[in-house]
Amino acid sequence: xxxxxxxxxxxxxxLSHEELTGYEIKKRMDTTLKYFWGASYGSIYPTLGDLVNRxxxxxxxxxxxxxxxxxxxITDDGRRYLKEWxxxxxxxxxxxxxxxxxxxFGNEQDVxxxxxxxxxxxxxxxxxxQYLLRAESTLKEIVHDDNTHKYYxxxxxxxxxxxxxxxxWCEEAKEFLKDF
Amino acid sequence: xxxxxxxxxxxxxxLSHEELTGYEIKKRMDTTLKYFWGASYGSIYPTLGDLVNRxxxxxxxxxxxxxxxxxxxITDDGRRYLKEWxxxxxxxxxxxxxxxxxxxFGNEQDVxxxxxxxxxxxxxxxxxxQYLLRAESTLKEIVHDDNTHKYYxxxxxxxxxxxxxxxxWCEEAKEFLKDF
DNA sequence: CTTACCATGTAAGGCGTTACATGATTCA
DNA sequence: TGAATCATGTAACGCCTTACATGGTAAG
Numbered sequence: 001x002x003x004x005x006x007x008x009x010x011x012x013x014x015l016s017h018e019e020l021t022g023y024e025i026k027k028r029m030d031t032t033l034k035y036f037w038g039a040s041y042g043s044i045y046p047t048l049g050d051l052v053n054r055x056x057x058x059x060x061x062x063x064x065x066x067x068x069x070x071x072x073x074i075t076d077d078g079r080r081y082l083k084e085w086x087x088x089x090x091x092x093x094x095x096x097x098x099x100x101x102x103x104x105f106g107n108e109q110d111v112x113x114x115x116x117x118x119x120x121x122x123x124x125x126x127x128x129x130q131y132l133l134r135a136e137s138t139l140k141e142i143v144h145d146d147n148t149h150k151y152y153x154x155x156x157x158x159x160x161x162x163x164x165x166x167x168x169w170c171e172e173a174k175e176f177l178k179d180f
Numbered sequence: 181x182x183x184x185x186x187x188x189x190x191x192x193x194x195l196s197h198e199e200l201t202g203y204e205i206k207k208r209m210d211t212t213l214k215y216f217w218g219a220s221y222g223s224i225y226p227t228l229g230d231l232v233n234r235x236x237x238x239x240x241x242x243x244x245x246x247x248x249x250x251x252x253x254i255t256d257d258g259r260r261y262l263k264e265w266x267x268x269x270x271x272x273x274x275x276x277x278x279x280x281x282x283x284x285f286g287n288e289q290d291v292x293x294x295x296x297x298x299x300x301x302x303x304x305x306x307x308x309x310q311y312l313l314r315a316e317s318t319l320k321e322i323v324h325d326d327n328t329h330k331y332y333x334x335x336x337x338x339x340x341x342x343x344x345x346x347x348x349w350c351e352e353a354k355e356f357l358k359d360f
Numbered sequence: 361c362t363t364a365c366c367a368t369g370t371a372a373g374g375c376g377t378t379a380c381a382t383g384a385t386t387c388a
Numbered sequence: 389t390g391a392a393t394c395a396t397g398t399a400a401c402g403c404c405t406t407a408c409a410t411g412g413t414a415a416g
Contacts, residue, residue, distance in 0.1 A: 151286035
């Protein structure tokens with residue numbers, strides 16, 4: 001089996017526990033998966049069409065609160081495909097932090113500029129942290145009597161821990177730079 | 181000014197403190213920048229050619245230990261371009277962790293499989309951590325009497341802190357999953 | 361002598377973003 | 389009635405990876 005396209009797997013994964021529309025999938029990307037994966041409409045809708053063509057998902061029209069939606073459902077083949085992908089060892093984990101890049105080349109700018117980049121980063125992380133903390137407390141209650149969300153909780157905790165570390169680093173970095 | 185291509189800036193940033201060949205740039209990507217940026221030869225060499233065409237860098241042949249090399253140097257325009265980019269606020273920091281994805285969809289697999297993914301991640305991080313720790317101690321000595329590497333040290337410390345947190349999370353996650 | 365590393369590139373093709381295009385509904 | 393959000397898509401274009409192609413040198 002050739003290397004799977006990641007977005008196929010992400011979408012199948014989301015569909016594996018509920019039927020969703022393309023719009024809802026995008027929302028999941030922007031909240032639940034935000035801190036370790038991302039995708040735009042321009043990739044989600046075409047991928048969804050592809051999944052249907054390949055028999056890994058089915059498309060169904062439905063109307064909900066006066067709105068027409070296109071609900072996607074995973075098929076047995078889709079589930080098999082997802083399971084196969086989960087068996088394969090992870091190929092690549094990657095980070096692309098423009099912030100770190102701008103810090104790295106700090107010698108070409110004023111210290112104050114570098115500090116601004118750190119502060120902007122810090123604010124963004126603090127915002128996202130709010131969401132993660134709320135998600136964690138909700139999940140902890142749920143997992144207590146239904147453990148199907150335990151993996152979700154695990155990834156949220158990954159996010160919280162790393163974000164916490166980022167914030168710590170921001171403070172230390174600012175302190176360090178003040179001395180120069 | 182339109183949105184800058186990131187690789188242009190990364191390369192100019194590297195050239196801003198020393199002349200380098202494409203091959204050496206690739207090596208920097210695989211070591212120094214590894215934990216927050218990456219690039220392949222297939223993108224580095226064409227980008228270098230581009231930079232020369234746009235007058236942001238110059239190319240020069242030279243022979244060193246019997247090898248012919250193509251050394252690239254940043255121009256004044258290149259330096260200006262880099263500085264302009266550093267002034268602009270960061271647009272996007274992104275993570276694409278396949279590992280987290282495979283954990284997130286854990287319900288579709290055995291607990292043992294999820295644990296395998298965590299362990300593979302852990303091993304990879306431990307390996308890279310070795311490099312970072314060595315880099316940190318070298319840098320600390322250097323920075324002591326020459327602070328031009330202070331930003332480099334800062335990013336290395338970012339890497340060490342987050343990797344340390346990742347390893348902590350791995351242990352906690354494995355412990356958590358054992359109970360199910 | 362052969363493996364590893366130094367060194368530079370090209371071509372095809374995949375993947376994904378941005379911008380554009382459209383239209384309904386809800387709420388203030 | 390106008391803004392926000394719901395909802396679905398397409399087209400152009402850019403960027404990057406993979407695989408291919410080539411050849412020199414150092415060290416065991």
